Structures are given as structure tokens and as C-alpha cells.
Amino acid sequence: MEPSQTFTRMNRSYIAEGEGIIRVMRPRLPTAAQLLPYLERIDEARIYSNYGPLVVEFEARLAALFGCGVIANTASSGTAALAGAILAAAGRARPASPFALIPAYTFTATAAAAEMCGYQPYFVDVDAECWMLEPGLLPAHPMIDKVGIVIPVAPYGRPVPQAPWLSFQAGTGIPVVIDDAAASDRLAAEPAPFLGEIPACLSLHATKALGCGEGGAILTTDEGLAAGILRSLNFGFGSERNSICASINGKMSEYHAAIGLAELDGWSEKLARLGAVATCYRRVMEAGGCTDRMVMMPDISAVYALYRARSETEAERICNNLRVAGIEYRLWYGAGLQSNAYFANCRRDALTETEEFAPRLLGLPMSVDLTPADIERIATAVTDATSSAPADHG
Numbered sequence: 429m430e431p432s433q434t435f436t437r438m439n440r441s442y443i444a445e446g447e448g449i450i451r452v453m454r455p456r457l458p459t460a461a462q463l464l465p466y467l468e469r470i471d472e473a474r475i476y477s478n479y480g481p482l483v484v485e486f487e488a489r490l491a492a493l494f495g496c497g498v499i500a501n502t503a504s505s506g507t508a509a510l511a512g513a514i515l516a517a518a519g520r521a522r523p524a525s526p527f528a529l530i531p532a533y534t535f536t537a538t539a540a541a542a543e544m545c546g547y548q549p550y551f552v553d554v555d556a557e558c559w560m561l562e563p564g565l566l567p568a569h570p571m572i573d574k575v576g577i578v579i580p581v582a583p584y585g586r587p588v589p590q591a592p593w594l595s596f597q598a599g600t601g602i603p604v605v606i607d608d609a610a611a612s613d614r615l616a617a618e619p620a621p622f623l624g625e626i627p628a629c630l631s632l633h634a635t636k637a638l639g640c641g642e643g644g645a646i647l648t649t650d651e652g653l654a655a656g657i658l659r660s661l662n663f664g665f666g667s668e669r670n671s672i673c674a675s676i677n678g679k680m681s682e683y684h685a686a687i688g689l690a691e692l693d694g695w696s697e698k699l700a701r702l703g704a705v706a707t708c709y710r711r712v713m714e715a716g717g718c719t720d721r722m723v724m725m726p727d728i729s730a731v732y733a734l735y736r737a738r739s740e741t742e743a744e745r746i747c748n749n750l751r752v753a754g755i756e757y758r759l760w761y762g763a764g765l766q767s768n769a770y771f772a773n774c775r776r777d778a779l780t781e782t783e784e785f786a787p788r789l790l791g792l793p794m795s796v797d798l799t800p801a802d803i804e805r806i807a808t809a810v811t812d813a814t815s816s817a818p819a820d821h822g
């Protein structure tokens with residue numbers, strides 16, 4: 429069978445309804461009771477959007493949470509956060525520099541945000557170990573003279589360090605915006621190497637570690653850039669009602685800020701639960717001799733439990749076992765952006781590493797209330813496929 433056919437079958441999001449199914453992700457956001465005090469403040473103030481008191485408070489709490497002197501701008505989604513940062517850092521694409529360099533291994537939103545700002549996504553291969561762009565290689569990239577923006581991505585929340593990208597920016601004059609969409613918990617745990625002048629864009633989607641349903645944030649220490657991002661997300665308005673730059677409506681509403689504030693109230697508890705689930709995963713996988721194949725917090729965000737299969741054949745066997753056992757899984761970034769129908773015709777480099785590891789990187793279930801019994805079931809499905817099978821040489 430062609431590897432691509434194998435992959436398509438593996439990646440099919442499958443399991444229907446049924447008893448005992450373990451979902452790949454079951455987000456939990458604040459309850460109605462936890463939201464109520466914040467919603468009552470909205471009723472009282474009768475301000476529903478446009479940087480009302482809850483958004484202002486949420487932004488202040490985010491800035492304090494991450495520290496490092498960052499200014500926090502909120503946005504209506506992680507994608508809007510990226511678009512606002514791209515517009516403020518680089519403006520819309522110009523004919524002389526139409527390309528946005530993007531890692532092939534990411535969620536589609538990275539490329540969608542670049543396109544929103546007029547750029548043509550150009551896919552670059554990533555490092556096989558950390559799944560990130562290699563900043564040192566890019567100044568010599570054959571397309572570099574036509575590049576208007578570079579968007580490194582924090583894959584599964586493994587955060588992108590500022591220093592090499594500051595050097596890249598200084599050396600090439602090309603602006604950089606970091607897609608840290610899934611990295612909120614990693615950045616909060618260790619902010620210093622990862623936050624600075626280059627805007628770090630977070631997603632506050634329900635499935636991310638810090639969630640408010642739909643939302644985003646941009647963190648930067650550069651005051652001028654932060655002011656530009658605010659304008660880009662608010663019709664280009666500065667202090668006056670006069671549009672002075674390329675813009676979108678990317679504002680966060682007071683309702684989403686209410687969820688974000690309540691989420692922050694219970695965040696350390698949520699992270700502790702996810703950490704306990706990760707510890708349980710490690711212990712159970714250890715018994716099956718598979719701990720070293722797991723990638724979890726603190727390397728990546730606590731909402732992901734990844735299994736690195738040794739080969740595509742092993743990955744396929746594991747997926748079959750999981751399906752039979754009623755356990756959902758997901759290849760979160762698929763086989764890379766180039767494998768999406770819409771992005772298939774984008775220009776790109778040879779994507780040797782991405783094509784090699786992407787089909788082997790399986791997203792296993794993760795949620796705050798995954799039980800030890802659930803994890804035993806998952807581990808059995810995985811280890812049965814790894815131990816009973818003939819050795820692979822992939």
C-alpha cells in the first residue's frame with residue numbers, strides 16, 4: 429500500500445457515538461456558577477466589547493501571569509492574534525516580498541493568518557527532533573529576498589526561543605511573528621527565554637491549555653508594536669476614529685474575557701490535574717516499555733499526549749488497535765500543511781523530515797478527568813501493537 433493511502437486511513441477522524449469511548453480531548457472550561465460573578469459585572473456595566481473593563485482586567489492579569497515586562501493584547505481568536513501581529517509587524521504583503529515562510533508542520537491557522545494579510549504561504553521543512561524551523565538555515569534560503577514575514581511555530585506548545593529569531597530579524601530585516609498558539613502553559617512556566625520583543629501569539633481556544641471558548645492574545649515587550657497590534661485588531665483606529673493602517677476586527681468581547689478571567693481563577697488547579705494525568709501516563713507506559721516514545725508536558729503543552737511510533741507501519745497498527753478499543757486519537761497537524769487540499773499548490777521546499785515523522789506522531793487522549801483505568805486501556809492498545817508485532821526497520 430502507498431504510504432499516503434495508509435496515512436489517509438490512519439488520519440480519518442472516526443469514532444461514532446457509543447458507551448465507553450475515550451475521546452481524544454474533552455476540554456473543561458469554567459462552569460456557569462464560576463462565570464456568574466463576571467457576567468453580573470457585564471450586566472451592571474452594559475459594556476459588551478471594545479476593550480471594556482473585563483478585557484482590560486484580563487489583559488492586565490495575562491501580563492502579570494507571564495511577566496518579563498510584556499504587554500498583553502487580547503484578540504478574538506488565535507488566528508486573529510496572528511493576523512493582528514503580522515499586520516503590525518510587517519503590514520500587508522507587498523509585490524516585492526509576497527511570501528510568508530511557515531513551517532510545514534503546524535495547524536492550518538498559521539497559513540490562514542498569513543493569507544489573511546495577503547501573503548503566499550511558503551512551506552519550509554522542520555527539524556526532526558523539535559519539529560521547529562531552524563532559524564540558522566533561513567538567511568541562506570533561496571527565497572529569502574522575496575520573504576515579507578517569517579512565522580515560526582511552537583509545535584504542540586514547545587515554545588520558540590526569542591534569541592535566534594531576534595538575530596535573524598536583525599540580520600535580514602525581515603519581521604518575525606511567533607505562533608505560540610498552544611504554548612500558554614509552557615510560557616507561563618518558563619517565560620524568560622521565550623518572551624520578548626518578537627510578538628508571541630497565543631490561542632485561547634477551548635482545546636488549548638488556557639481557554640475562553642474562542643480567543644487569543646499577543647505578548648510583546650515592544651510598546652510601539654503592542655500599540656500597532658491594538659490598532660490592527662480594531663479597524664486601524666488609534667486614539668482617534670481614523671483608520672490609519674491595515675486592519676481587521678479582531679477584538680475580544682467582554683463575554684470571552686469573563687470566561688478567561690474565571691479560567692485564570694482555576695488555572696493552577698487545572699494544570700495540576702493535567703500534570704497528574706501525564707504522570708499516570710508515564711507510569712503506565714513505563715510498565716509497557718514505551719515511556720521513551722511519549723512526548724508530554726513539560727516538553728510540550730499539558731493538553732497533549734503524543735506517541736512517537738517507530739515506523740509508519742507501527743503507527744498504523746496502533747491506530748487500528750485504538751479504533752477497535754473505542755479510543756479516539758488524532759494526528760493533530762496531519763501530514764503537514766502541504767497535505768491539505770487548499771494548501772497543496774503552495775510553494776515549498778523538499779519536506780523530507782516532515783513527511784517522515786508526521787505520520788508517526790499520534791495524539792493520544794488527554795483531558796483533566798482521564799482516569800487511571802482509561803490510561804491503562806490506552807496503554808494496552810498501544811503496547812499490544814508495539815510488542816506483538818514483527819520488528820520494523822523504519
Ligand SMILES: *Cc1c(COP(=O)(O)O)cnc(C)c1O
Nearest residue numbers: 505506507535537609610631633
Ligand atoms: C490552535 C492553533 C492556532 C489557531 O488558534 P485559534 O484560536 O483556533 O484561531 C494556530 N496555530 C496553532 C499552532 C494552534 O495550535
